[in-house]
Amino acid sequence: MNKTIFFGDSIIEFFPLDHFFKEAINRGYAGYTTLELKAFIPDVIRQKPKRLVYLAGTNDFNEYNKRLPLAIATTIQETLAMIQKACPDCDIILCSLLPCDHTHIDMHTMNRGIRTNEMIQALNTLLSQLPYHYLDLFSLFYDGQVARRYYVDSLHVNEEGYALIAEKIKEALISY
DSSP, X not given: OOOEEEEESHHHHTOOHHHHOTTEEEEEOTTOOHHHHXXXXXXXXXXXXXXEEEEXXXXXXXXXXXOOHHHHHHHHHXXXXXXXXXXXXXXXXXXXXXXXXXXXXXXXXXXXTTSOHHHHHHHHHHHTTSSSEEEOOHHHHBSSSBOGGGBSSSSOBOHHHHHHHHHHHHHHHHHO
């Protein structure tokens, strides 16, 4: 079977996959950090995916975690290596984190200065060096400033934003 699993945080959980992908499985967990997502690796492996789309890491930048980009990238590498070892024929697409809109009214003051687009870009740079198909989604929503028209709050994109992401992911899946 040609299963494609989308694995990650709320950006994945809220992704209306059925609008864009046939037979995609959503394994998104809102609010979870990359460390917490490791608990779901056995479930992902049990599904024996042909393709995995991974997007997580934003929740690692908050008042409680304050993790640095290198630590987050290391956790993501460990997670994907475990999946790849158990499912060696699985093609992994590693998505960049999306930018945050710091001007949005819901941006918690506790996360200001911790969850910055500079920190997110530092992590994205590290992720782009991992041995997986890296997909830059950040630049779809940031050109010197956040493209607010695609956001419903400071972190999450709207349906139009998801359509952009889906188009980019479909291009990546075709290249595999």
